[in-house]
Amino acid sequence: MSSTTETIEPPAGRKVSLKELDQAVIRFAGDSGDGMQLTGTQFTNTSAAFGNDVSTLPDYPAEIRAPAGSLPGVSGFQINFSSRDIRTPGDLPNVLVAMNPAALKVNLPDLEPGGLLIINEDAFDKGGLEKAGYEVSPLEDGSLSSYRTISIPLTSLTLNAVLQTGLNRKQAQRCKNFFALGVVYWIFDRPLEHTLKWIEAKFGKNAMLLEANRSALMAGYNYADTTEVFTTHYQVRKARLTPGRYRNLTGNEALALGAVAASVHSGRSLFYGSYPITPASEILHELSRYKRFGVKTFQAEDEIAAIAAALGASFAGDLGLTGTSGPGVALKSECIGLAVMTELPLVIINVQRGGPSTGLPTKTEQADLFQAVLGRNGECPVPVLAASSPSDCFWAIIESFRIALRYMTPVFCLSDGYIANGSEPWLIPSDRELPDLTPVYAQDPATFKPYAREEHTLARPWAIPGTPGLEHRIGGIEKHHLTGNVSYDPNNHDLMVRTRAEKVARIAQDIPPTEVLGDSRGGKVLLVGWGGTAGAITSAGEQMRAAGKSVSTVHLRYLNPLPNDLGEIMSRFEKVIVPEINLGQLRLLLRARFLVDVIGLNQVRGKPFTIREIIQKVEPYL
Amino acid sequence: MTVDGSAPITELKLDRKDFVSDQEVRWCPGCGDYSILAQVQKVVPTLGIPRENFVFVSGIGCSSRFPYYMNTYGFHSIHGRAPAVATGVKLANPHLSVWVITGDGDGLSIGGNHLIHAIRRNIDINIILFNNRIYGLTKGQYSPTSDFGKKTKSTPYGSIDQPINPLCVAIASEATFVARSIDIDTQHLTMVLERAARHKGISFVEVYQNCNIFNDGAFAHFTDRQFRSDRVLYLEHGKPMTFGKDLQKGIRLNNLNPEVVELGRDYSPEDLLVHDEAGAQPTLAYLLTRMHYPDFPVPMGVFRCVETREYSDLLTEQIEEVSRKEGKGNLDSLLAGDETWVIEEEGAILESVSGRERPGEDEESYHPANNLDAHEEPKCAIRRSVLNDRIGEVRPDPPIIASPADSIQSAIERMARERRGAVCVVENDELVGIFTERDVLMRVALKGLDLEKTPISSVMTSNPITLKADATLAYALNQMAVAGFRHLPLMDGKKAVGMVSVKDVVRYMSENMAG
Numbered sequence A: 001m002s003s004t005t006e007t008i009e010p011p012a013g014r015k016v017s018l019k020e021l022d023q024a025v026i027r028f029a030g031d032s033g034d035g036m037q038l039t040g041t042q043f044t045n046t047s048a049a050f051g052n053d054v055s056t057l058p059d060y061p062a063e064i065r066a067p068a069g070s071l072p073g074v075s076g077f078q079i080n081f082s083s084r085d086i087r088t089p090g091d092l093p094n095v096l097v098a099m100n101p102a103a104l105k106v107n108l109p110d111l112e113p114g115g116l117l118i119i120n121e122d123a124f125d126k127g128g129l130e131k132a133g134y135e136v137s138p139l140e141d142g143s144l145s146s147y148r149t150i151s152i153p154l155t156s157l158t159l160n161a162v163l164q165t166g167l168n169r170k171q172a173q174r175c176k177n178f179f180a181l182g183v184v185y186w187i188f189d190r191p192l193e194h195t196l197k198w199i200e201a202k203f204g205k206n207a208m209l210l211e212a213n214r215s216a217l218m219a220g221y222n223y224a225d226t227t228e229v230f231t232t233h234y235q236v237r238k239a240r241l242t243p244g245r246y247r248n249l250t251g252n253e254a255l256a257l258g259a260v261a262a263s264v265h266s267g268r269s270l271f272y273g274s275y276p277i278t279p280a281s282e283i284l285h286e287l288s289r290y291k292r293f294g295v296k297t298f299q300a301e302d303e304i305a306a307i308a309a310a311l312g313a314s315f316a317g318d319l320g321l322t323g324t325s326g327p328g329v330a331l332k333s334e335c336i337g338l339a340v341m342t343e344l345p346l347v348i349i350n351v352q353r354g355g356p357s358t359g360l361p362t363k364t365e366q367a368d369l370f371q372a373v374l375g376r377n378g379e380c381p382v383p384v385l386a387a388s389s390p391s392d393c394f395w396a397i398i399e400s401f402r403i404a405l406r407y408m409t410p411v412f413c414l415s416d417g418y419i420a421n422g423s424e425p426w427l428i429p430s431d432r433e434l435p436d437l438t439p440v441y442a443q444d445p446a447t448f449k450p451y452a453r454e455e456h457t458l459a460r461p462w463a464i465p466g467t468p469g470l471e472h473r474i475g476g477i478e479k480h481h482l483t484g485n486v487s488y489d490p491n492n493h494d495l496m497v498r499t500r501a502e503k504v505a506r507i508a509q510d511i512p513p514t515e516v517l518g519d520s521r522g523g524k525v526l527l528v529g530w531g532g533t534a535g536a537i538t539s540a541g542e543q544m545r546a547a548g549k550s551v552s553t554v555h556l557r558y559l560n561p562l563p564n565d566l567g568e569i570m571s572r573f574e575k576v577i578v579p580e581i582n583l584g585q586l587r588l589l590l591r592a593r594f595l596v597d598v599i600g601l602n603q604v605r606g607k608p609f610t611i612r613e614i615i616q617k618v619e620p621y622l
Numbered sequence B: 001m002t003v004d005g006s007a008p009i010t011e012l013k014l015d016r017k018d019f020v021s022d023q024e025v026r027w028c029p030g031c032g033d034y035s036i037l038a039q040v041q042k043v044v045p046t047l048g049i050p051r052e053n054f055v056f057v058s059g060i061g062c063s064s065r066f067p068y069y070m071n072t073y074g075f076h077s078i079h080g081r082a083p084a085v086a087t088g089v090k091l092a093n094p095h096l097s098v099w100v101i102t103g104d105g106d107g108l109s110i111g112g113n114h115l116i117h118a119i120r121r122n123i124d125i126n127i128i129l130f131n132n133r134i135y136g137l138t139k140g141q142y143s144p145t146s147d148f149g150k151k152t153k154s155t156p157y158g159s160i161d162q163p164i165n166p167l168c169v170a171i172a173s174e175a176t177f178v179a180r181s182i183d184i185d186t187q188h189l190t191m192v193l194e195r196a197a198r199h200k201g202i203s204f205v206e207v208y209q210n211c212n213i214f215n216d217g218a219f220a221h222f223t224d225r226q227f228r229s230d231r232v233l234y235l236e237h238g239k240p241m242t243f244g245k246d247l248q249k250g251i252r253l254n255n256l257n258p259e260v261v262e263l264g265r266d267y268s269p270e271d272l273l274v275h276d277e278a279g280a281q282p283t284l285a286y287l288l289t290r291m292h293y294p295d296f297p298v299p300m301g302v303f304r305c306v307e308t309r310e311y312s313d314l315l316t317e318q319i320e321e322v323s324r325k326e327g328k329g330n331l332d333s334l335l336a337g338d339e340t341w342v343i344e345e346e347g348a349i350l351e352s353v354s355g356r357e358r359p360g361e362d363e364e365s366y367h368p369a370n371n372l373d374a375h376e377e378p379k380c381a382i383r384r385s386v387l388n389d390r391i392g393e394v395r396p397d398p399p400i401i402a403s404p405a406d407s408i409q410s411a412i413e414r415m416a417r418e419r420r421g422a423v424c425v426v427e428n429d430e431l432v433g434i435f436t437e438r439d440v441l442m443r444v445a446l447k448g449l450d451l452e453k454t455p456i457s458s459v460m461t462s463n464p465i466t467l468k469a470d471a472t473l474a475y476a477l478n479q480m481a482v483a484g485f486r487h488l489p490l491m492d493g494k495k496a497v498g499m500v501s502v503k504d505v506v507r508y509m510s511e512n513m514a515g
Ligand code: SF4
Pocket: B026, B027, B028, B030, B031, B032, B033, B062, B063, B132, B136, B137, B210, B211, B212, B213, B214
């Protein structure tokens, strides 16, 4: 992380060098009680408001109350901020803030060689070291010599700054995250205003807390400014972003906003049936706050009831939505089949996590693609879409609803733990830019047939209860191709199975052409990705092309049906490589569908790809 | 009003035939389901609800074919899930009259969870559970209501499962309407169904239904006409519990246990239990559910009927209440959220908005906000004043206002003339900066600027930290102490209405001490 260096003369007369950087990656790590998520979020918002492009990755423990100071209790938050357009939270952090020995132990392996390491030395007492499994303090045994280590008595300095506000010791100690934040703000030459405003808004009613947090932040900043410990200031300039109004957005927030937008633009109330599950619960939390948009949230007794109620609501004319993670989808499968059979619009969100079974609830994975495409009894086609970044979740769910309503079908909208919790700046669209999703209902009893089909989309009509003269019965038993009455006729079943398949296949005619980044005419390597790996894959492609390599990338939004033009695009390249956080699920689908000898680039470590990992693995093919 | 609360339809002229669908009924000849279908088709036209507002939802099983035979909206869903599907239907459109048709296997085995949760929410759905104590559709396995020892295809040596009692489950789940009837007692069944339909909230009705193929005569020993009067207890609200051909027998409470007594010599009707559907506690209803033949006559009728808040109403009210308080949702402002910033053409920040915490958001658990012990009121008067008094009470003087284009010279002159330490720089009525005596020292004096020509905007502090009238003294002092400001503008919205100096605060405190 460096480019130019100049020396400026600070007012104090101390020599501080100012380095300009394109980009920097910081990771805050501490105990889950240390407030690292908040600290990271503050740094993110400050940097975003400053004008950097930012991308974040929170990493929190699965156990809510892991013992304080223990390795499983470590919580981290990584931020990549840049003067360029970035797409990932960064590979290796350049700066690591470790609030205790456990945080150091867990995170040090990721710190880049020579990176800046800021340590809270107060936490490196006998007890803290023991809990982290250190026999000798790493501060003393020379094991940190390959990093620029700065150890600061963060806890005691915070106490000095804060105790006068009247908080007791225990409370005062808890402000140390803001002290650390103040230090890092100074190092990266960030303005304090944003966080000061936030403190004011948050604690405006409680003078003591307000003072305490403000004092801790200022004290940290002033400490870095006045002591001789830090000799370098870094500057990351504003990024050249598309002009407009921005906000920061996580994937789960984006899904909730997109669902509300779909409701407003379809004129139907949103019904969200859900059961709490990591990492999808935030969608339920978010949507439950949007009552003013007429959003009905239903926390059901289980995953099955959550989707069944959403399907019932959809039958009765609401916009049915259910959200969960892989284990929940397993429980919902039967009802997804019912939605396929009854041909009702319904969107199923799967925020994928590590599997199988309970797996790794707080870690990310892309291993539910087969489940989405294939995981039901019978010939049971369901369109599958995937979001590629936190803010893309907004567009992905709107598109999912468009397809659900236009084709009268359940639709999978896949996200993952990485983009669900990660955030990025989002150019806020205006209401007017969003597509019109107004559905067409059956109204006329004279012509109404429950399973008569629209010529192009093969969608059946949506006739909602309360409409006079359209009383009809639907259900999970095979039905007559026009009347919807129960039918066991072999030819009718064959027709219906084929029709349902054809209906979903036709969606491929209704999606934009596949975009190739790089050389669309062809070349040596084409990387084909899907879902939350977009940032790493796209950036890897860009970096390799910048180094003169023949690498292009394609990132798929539509996984079922696959885009019709994809086979032809792949045929223009010598090698097609599919990086996935699974053991090759998209690869198998591509091979089956297009008969292309696709190469897999797979790892399943509960973590997103780094750009470097992709480059290293792709290089041998060039 | 109609029972569902929708518009009254006085001229509705519906009869049984309007509710008969064109589908051939496919139950086994002689099945009890026929009678239940006929009674439902008799009752629904009398409710004053238009046909298009009925929705029948079912699960899987013989009984669950029911919706196909009703000429209404119908949803034949999957095994056990009908209460959940119906909940979604009702919440999507509370004007609908929603019915769930289920069986003992569908409702109590695979769907037991949905049943109890639909009941405890008290959503306005009529659940009719056809209890034939057998799996009919899958051809004769024992069900959760089959008797202990029952020999079936899957229990050739007799069932070792204890049966579940549907009405006990309903009462334990806080059902607000609980009733039982029999397929062959058509008049009674009609009465019970109608009462269930007219009850606002969950209605749970168990119907003893004969499966003449796999469990024929399961209830015959007490429902057969010849002994029904002696072996069935018809419940009537407010009436003593009597039964028998000449009502010569009754139920009395002996301590907490019911017992059968003969009226006449030892007991009179006054000694008997009086049925009360609407008791505050469901104790009596529960006690009745425990009465089984042959020790007791089997109770039939409405066990319990009470009114409490209904779920779809609560949801609707909450949405209306929130919309009233927060205003109808505006998509643009939702998408913008609380914290935004604007990127201009060359990548500069035009404006940054930082909002308050959103309502209802969780605080992170580690934050001191959650760990503060109850505040003690500070004993020292200064401390109390600092923590509690608001900066508005200090009554600072109105600020000196300058516009950004004013020269430094003119600003300094006004500060000197009015003996004030700072100037508010205002454009279009909005505060854009502050210029203080310290700026004169640090930014002007040493730089040799042309005081006449240089506009104040080039040396002022833009977007200064400000105070609101309701900020505490502590907050103001903290700003001054920590950040080293001596002057802070007092704001009303975007307008500066005062200039608070260190002096003002000290003066206020000393005055209050003296008083
Ligand atoms: S099997 Fe039994 S319950 Fe089912 S239709 Fe036949 S008689 Fe009725």
